[in-house]
Amino acid sequence: MTEAPLLTAPFYADLALGPEGGEAFWLTTEDRLRIRAGVWPVGAKGTVLLFPGRTEYVEKYGLAAADLQARGYATVAIDWRGQGLADRLLPDRMLGHVVQFQDYQLDVQAVLALVRRLELPEPLYLLSHSMGGAIALRSLMRGLPVKAASFSAPMWGIAMAAWMRPFAQPMAQISGWFGQSHRLAPSTSDKSYVAEADFGGNVLTTDPDMWRYMKRQVVERPELALAGPSMGWLQTALAECRDMSLAPAPDCPALTALGTAEKVVDLAPVHLRMAGWRGGRLEMFTGAEHEIPMETPERRQRFFDLTAELFDANR
Template identity: 50%
Template sequence: MQQAPFLSEICETAPDGRAYWLDTADGPRIRAVLWPAENARGTVLMFPGRTEYAEKYAQTAADFAKEGYATFAIDWRGQGLAERLLDNPKIGHVGVFSDYQRDVAALIAAAEHLELPKPWYLIAHSMGGAIGLRALMEGLPVNASVFTGPMWGIILNAAARPAAWAITWASRKLGTSNGLAPGTRQDAYVLTEPFADNTLTTDPDMFEMMRQHLLTHPELSLGGPSLNWLHEALKETLELSRQPSPAVPCITFVGTNERIVDPRRIQSRMACWPDGQLVEIDGAEHEVLMETPAIRASVIRQCVDLFEAHCDRDEQTAPVAC
């Protein structure tokens, strides 16, 4: 594997990362960042959300390193420093949602090649939550899983949902599916919206950190999704809702002020997840790992407790229906 750029100057809490280029089976080059841990007793596979990049999770990686866990984070195709898929690099895009599973396969191959300490554990946020759930259903080799604000449904009002299906479907027929989804813009959310009443975090320092990352490295910036991405996301979340939950121990965290992904889909999924627990965090927004220090510390502690409880779990791959 070739070394890739690692943006250490925006990773003050974890500047010792190493980045790698990964080749996917269908061509796009993606990137992964490894934060090692001394005498590691396992590895966290970090699946970020849409618009995100590995370095955003430097603080999380530092927290896990203190607990004895390495972190291996991915830049999905079309975002971060991975290969962008459209002429306009600020539009988030994917051909079909299953393409992200090719990225997962490349990450797992790299983790095996690097002989990352086992057992492995999954942490998946937002869009990464949809990718991660599908990966678990397909046998992702982890002992336990954590989801934060997972995109198992997208918040749309009753009138907008059929319109979104119709518009995104029609765009494919008309050849306009690479355009921005309605109501979105090509500039990054944290660069265009104020901290007050933002939908990501209640912590002003974390919000400012996200802003400074993109101001320092504008090549990381990503705006709204393409019409095609939206169509694929709606289709994938609907298909996932019809599938049984995987028999992998799980904690899912969601803020009580979640306004991006659909909490009802999360509650429905977790109500029938075997060995699963839903933790609702009072007052938190979408990104619980970018929340206040107290919330972050609580989430990390619960993750570590889950990992320790299942460090020697036998493989259980059969899904369990509600």
């Protein structure tokens, strides 16, 4: 049976600022959703599967793809279902939503099929950020065929006020019982954080140039932007973090980078997970905020150097 031709998707190279030759493709998942993958195909040492965080999209990782290519690696990034240019799952397209967190694994399978079809360089490696780190950990537990994995501020728990923590999961579950899973989660916004916030006091990066890079993308292309999560997303994300915390670490060499100024993900599950990960290593970045791949030049260089060293050592 002849495969259907690959369909080229929109790709904003002028905003991504990635290596030459980048392009994007539409992919169809097993449950018939349309997602988007961005490919920077040049890399003699192998290909990095790049799993972005919640609200993120292919173009945001153009500079990361350039950093990886400079170290010998091709990159494939993904627009998860419900964000970027992938199919949005609610009538209000600004709300981040997924039916079940493990549905993201269908997106992973679609990207793996693209990697095979394009015959991208092997072996494969994994780089993930925030929510992408939760998807990545589940993928590794399911046997994702990569040689090593690098995590930036993985979402193995969600930061929230201490008083809210005991009520978050029951409240999210009750919202589902009453058909309110599509509602905006409490204490979150119906606007894009990067589009609306000022650099001063932001919780993502301490670097003004990287802040301008991110803001320009969602201001010039608002169709890429996403606001707060739905109650349904919150319920299934909390359940996924809880379930994975009970499982042993996968048998995969791993590096996790965490900023000392981190305010978005829960720190305790990250420290606990890495303390018990045989072949795992935790690196702290003094003064860094949530998005270490979008931090100051010195921090970014350190992160990508450590990532490349891990990948180079596992060929």
